Amino acid sequence: MRIRDGGHDFEGLSYTADVPFVMLDLVNMRAIDVNVANRTAWVQGGALLGELYYTISQKTDTLYFPAGIWAGVGVSGFLSGGGYLFWAIRGGGASSFGIVLAWKLRLVPVPERVTLFTVNITLEQGATDIFYKYQYVLPKFNRDLQMRVQLNTENVGNTAKKTVRMLFNGIYQGRIDTLLPLLDQSFLELNVTREICEEVRMVQTTLQFGGFTTSTPTEVLANRSAIPKVSYKGKSDYVRTPIPKSGLRKLWRKMFENDNSQTLFMYTFGGKMEEYSDTALPYPHRAGVLYQVFKRVDFMDQPSDKTAISRRRVAWLRSFDKTLEPYVSKNPREAYSNYNDLDLGVGSATYEEASVWGERYWKKENFKKLIRIKAKVDPHNFFKHPQSIPVFSTHL
Numbered sequence: 176m177r178i179r180d181g182g183h184d185f186e187g188l189s190y191t192a193d194v195p196f197v198m199l200d201l202v203n204m205r206a207i208d209v210n211v212a213n214r215t216a217w218v219q220g221g222a223l224l225g226e227l228y229y230t231i232s233q234k235t236d237t238l239y240f241p242a243g244i245w246a247g248v249g250v251s252g253f254l255s256g257g258g259y260l261f262w263a264i265r266g267g268g269a270s271s272f273g274i275v276l277a278w279k280l281r282l283v284p285v286p287e288r289v290t291l292f293t294v295n296i297t298l299e300q301g302a303t304d305i306f307y308k309y310q311y312v313l314p315k316f317n318r319d320l321q322m323r324v325q326l327n328t329e330n331v332g333n334t335a336k337k338t339v340r341m342l343f344n345g346i347y348q349g350r351i352d353t354l355l356p357l358l359d360q361s362f363l364e365l366n367v368t369r370e371i372c373e374e375v376r377m378v379q380t381t382l383q384f385g386g387f388t389t390s391t392p393t394e395v396l397a398n399r400s401a402i403p404k405v406s407y408k409g410k411s412d413y414v415r416t417p418i419p420k421s422g423l424r425k426l427w428r429k430m431f432e433n434d435n436s437q438t439l440f441m442y443t444f445g446g447k448m449e450e451y452s453d454t455a456l457p458y459p460h461r462a463g464v465l466y467q468v469f470k471r472v473d474f475m476d477q478p479s480d481k482t483a484i485s486r487r488r489v490a491w492l493r494s495f496d497k498t499l500e501p502y503v504s505k506n507p508r509e510a511y512s513n514y515n516d517l518d519l520g521v522g523s524a525t526y527e528e529a530s531v532w533g534e535r536y537w538k539k540e541n542f543k544k545l546i547r548i549k550a551k552v553d554p555h556n557f558f559k560h561p562q563s564i565p566v567f568s569t570h571l
Contacts, residue, residue: 176558178270180221181249185409186515188560189252189270199274201251209234214282216240220251220275225381225396231282232378232393238282239377244323244384247402251275256458256513263548263564266457267537268512271545271564272552288374290351291383292367294343299331302341303423305364309343310417312362314445314465319348320357321446323384324466326439328430337431346380408489409471410496411514412503413464414441422502429498433472433491434484440469457545459538460509468503469514470495493518512536515562523565532562 177198179189190198201221207230208217218227225246231239243253255269269275296302306324313322325342343365347354351372358367378396379389386403387395395401418426430437444464453459460467472488500508510519510532519535522528526546533542549556549564556566 177560178274178558179249180251181223181247183245183248183252184515185513186517186561188515188562192560201249201274204276209238209282211235211238214238214284216280216282217277218250218280219277220249222250223399223402224248224250224253225385225402227280228378228381229393229396232376236287236376236378237284239285240280240282244381246381246385246396247399247404250278252513254278256511260548260552263457263545266512267541267545267548267564270560271549271558273558285377286348286350287376288350289377289380290345290347290349290354290372290374291380291389292345292347292354292372294345294365294367294371295340296343297338297340298427299338301364302339303420303427305343306341307417307420307423308362308364310414310465313443316361316445317357318446320354321346322443324441324443326430326441328433328435328437330435337435339427339430344384350374406474407471408474408492409469409514410492410516410518411470411511412468412496412499413460413509413511414466414468414502415463415504416502417465418502426495426498426502429495433488433495436488437470437472437492437495442467442469453538454540454544457537457541458512459541460511464504467511468499469511470499507534507538509538510535512562517561519562521561526567529565533564536562 177189177192177196179198180201182190204219204221205226206219207222207227209231211234216227216231223246224242227240227250251269255264255275256266260272264272264275296305309324322343322345325344327340328337329340330336331338351369351374354372355367355369358365373389375389378393381396382391382393383389443466448461448464451461453461470492472492474485475482510516519532522531530542537545545564546567550566554566
């Protein structure tokens, strides 16, 4: 059986299999009920994040749910990437344990207006030095500021020379007048000016990060056909120690070897993430993480596209992964289960086989706990896919 809510699955495991299968599609289970007074929302299992954000915005500008930036991601897939089972499905992957029909979410207060800004720079404009300092400043910066750094390569003018372009995308939970002095004091090199800042409703930040403009009607978030769809191969990592400038330059040179089809995203950590232990939930990548790295190469056509160009791009991504290895987390080299990657392995006949990929997603203590829970609630392994939580006959 395959269970699909949003269908935003890096390896297509929610809607493909190597053998005949039944797919349970939750596409029509998408009702959302927001209770402003209680600061809660009931969300059915097939709803998308964009639909959740839009529904909240129709009720209030001062409550929100902190989740992903991609409107087309399913709420269930995001949340599942108190009780024993409830611990497991909040980060261990609900598809290993059963079918979630609905979630009750606690909404958090946000200001009526937040500040958005984007700084756009290239290597020739000092991007390497600025990114190097970003690694030291932003994870320990004011917790009301969240930042994503997007890196792409491009040709310089009409020449064969390449450069790296970086977009520093920031969201500040406050007004421009408060943000600018903070950045001037701690990160003056980023050169954030009033002219590039915009005060918007929180829901408009989702538009900006999702490929729209802040002036786009928010109804687009609830329109599944309007959300951009891109086919790609992706991989993830976590950085716990700043990458030296020599390492950054090595990464830039490796990026120049590809055909400009790749994108790297660095998601800043710190803040609230520092307050939770690795075992509070199955997701263990918290205290000590500076930023998460998401790297992808776009396919030419469909997810199943096997053209020479797409194969060459995937080969480059795997090669880049090896170049990045000295600069990311170790023992294990951590990865994000929602960015599922079958290159990490699919073996599950023994714990030793499964731990090759399982401990990278959840670390050893959490992975063993997930296996024990799986044995209790699904001992016959009815809910499974190539990287689902395995069942073993021996006790761990």
